[in-house]
Amino acid sequence: MDYAKLMEKKSANNLSAGPAIILCEPQLGANIGTAARAMGNFGLEEMRLVDPKNGWPNEHAVKAASGATHIIDPAVVYQTTEEAVADLNFVVATTARRRDMNKQVLKPESLAREMIRRIDAGQKVGILFGREKYGLTNDQVALADAVVMAPVNPAFASLNLAQAVLLIGYEWFKQKSDGSLGRETEQEEASREGLELRDSRPATKEELLGMFGHLERELDAGGFLRPVEKRPAMVRNVRNMLTRAEFTEQEVRTFRGVISSLTRVHERRGE
Amino acid sequence: MDYAKLMEKKSANNLSAGPAIILCEPQLGANIGTAARAMGNFGLEEMRLVDPKNGWPNEHAVKAASGATHIIDPAVVYQTTEEAVADLNFVVATTARRRDMNKQVLKPESLAREMIRRIDAGQKVGILFGREKYGLTNDQVALADAVVMAPVNPAFASLNLAQAVLLIGYEWFKQKSDGSLGRETEQEEASREGLELRDSRPATKEELLGMFGHLERELDAGGFLRPVEKRPAMVRNVRNMLTRAEFTEQEVRTFRGVISSLTRVHERRGE
Numbered sequence: 001m002d003y004a005k006l007m008e009k010k011s012a013n014n015l016s017a018g019p020a021i022i023l024c025e026p027q028l029g030a031n032i033g034t035a036a037r038a039m040g041n042f043g044l045e046e047m048r049l050v051d052p053k054n055g056w057p058n059e060h061a062v063k064a065a066s067g068a069t070h071i072i073d074p075a076v077v078y079q080t081t082e083e084a085v086a087d088l089n090f091v092v093a094t095t096a097r098r099r100d101m102n103k104q105v106l107k108p109e110s111l112a113r114e115m116i117r118r119i120d121a122g123q124k125v126g127i128l129f130g131r132e133k134y135g136l137t138n139d140q141v142a143l144a145d146a147v148v149m150a151p152v153n154p155a156f157a158s159l160n161l162a163q164a165v166l167l168i169g170y171e172w173f174k175q176k177s178d179g180s181l182g183r184e185t186e187q188e189e190a191s192r193e194g195l196e197l198r199d200s201r202p203a204t205k206e207e208l209l210g211m212f213g214h215l216e217r218e219l220d221a222g223g224f225l226r227p228v229e230k231r232p233a234m235v236r237n238v239r240n241m242l243t244r245a246e247f248t249e250q251e252v253r254t255f256r257g258v259i260s261s262l263t264r265v266h267e268r269r270g271e
Numbered sequence: 272m273d274y275a276k277l278m279e280k281k282s283a284n285n286l287s288a289g290p291a292i293i294l295c296e297p298q299l300g301a302n303i304g305t306a307a308r309a310m311g312n313f314g315l316e317e318m319r320l321v322d323p324k325n326g327w328p329n330e331h332a333v334k335a336a337s338g339a340t341h342i343i344d345p346a347v348v349y350q351t352t353e354e355a356v357a358d359l360n361f362v363v364a365t366t367a368r369r370r371d372m373n374k375q376v377l378k379p380e381s382l383a384r385e386m387i388r389r390i391d392a393g394q395k396v397g398i399l400f401g402r403e404k405y406g407l408t409n410d411q412v413a414l415a416d417a418v419v420m421a422p423v424n425p426a427f428a429s430l431n432l433a434q435a436v437l438l439i440g441y442e443w444f445k446q447k448s449d450g451s452l453g454r455e456t457e458q459e460e461a462s463r464e465g466l467e468l469r470d471s472r473p474a475t476k477e478e479l480l481g482m483f484g485h486l487e488r489e490l491d492a493g494g495f496l497r498p499v500e501k502r503p504a505m506v507r508n509v510r511n512m513l514t515r516a517e518f519t520e521q522e523v524r525t526f527r528g529v530i531s532s533l534t535r536v537h538e539r540r541g542e
Contacts, residue, residue, distance in 0.1 A: 150441065170421070173422055
């Protein structure tokens, strides 16, 4: 472990060295505080809160943070999960159970590698944690590029919020501070770098959500997203399958061009 | 992960499949409870308590255990740490700081490997956790065969009791349920296998090319793939970005539905 080197690199890069931890609709201030403490234990600093149920700032959070005020104080509150991920390039949803979504499922240790690789490449990464009792909604999971599940005893699988944050932070810190990361995955990295993304940076979630909004408005107009009770699941399916492609900013514009072109087809045919 | 196989092996061996978790002089019942919950998350069952400061049984412990009564109820109380480790073959002390003792220092993952090896060989293993504020005394550490230290942010190193138990349990369960000790490609395999494709098989190239043909016919009709000398590159770009999503057979059909719907938009608007 070489923490000093890590911190040096972090400030040299002028980048947050870790992912944003995004707590969606947390219910208890104390859980926000213990989550902040767990972040501090593993050098994570950026906390985002989506619609915390007991308001913000919250004195119970400060107390439970056991001194992690450098994390609690600058935490930013968002009204929706969409807003909280808008500037990010890669978003991962934590979940305790399998979901019927076609998304890559990572273990915490593979996630740590993936995050380090992306952050080193200049991407902004965030991890979504759901509310204490229910976890993330399917719509929140659909915003993510991948899902992370920790291996737990299936007969007793409920981790509390701070513990879920702790495991993610632990694996991240372990691999980051090992410094051994690059060696074994060098080849793998090289082959991933082969992916042609040279024309453009990865799309932000805001750009992607704008594209989805465009597509869904046209699909509504075309009567595709019916009956209405099936609309949420259909929207999730389409978002999931296109999210997996990890469009660049240029590709988002291309795809929006495709949508516009397709909706013009019959106008032109009529000319 | 193959939990069923793990449990089968456990009962076949007629041994506790995991180490005993020994809490030395814990101060708060609530911490004993959350530690029990963390044990349950990772299939650890044997809790030993040395001189719990607020007596035993303790209703705060039961409440904080969130249902882990199968761990709390049979927990055994000892008056001294010596008595608590008397029947064990291999004892490990958790500590947050280096001690001036000539003992092997393990990381949680090496400890997990060591424990699995010893328990498989019929040994009884236990892990000592100190009281919340001060950790283990030097005398307690001296009872141990080895010391385990988790890699944490040295500037914010204090883990609470349940979180320390959680990390040990997590590494143990991860390696035990992997069945993969030391196979370096395990992670990569797991993450590749991780894509959930439950509704459908991966699309064949024939299906994918059929979808591309459908899309490109409509894009030609909409005038998108112009000028003609740029058409091949544009087609490649669109194919590349959609190929990356690795559609299933069902998703290919969904996407063809999307194309058809979009091209019908203006017909319907005109109705």
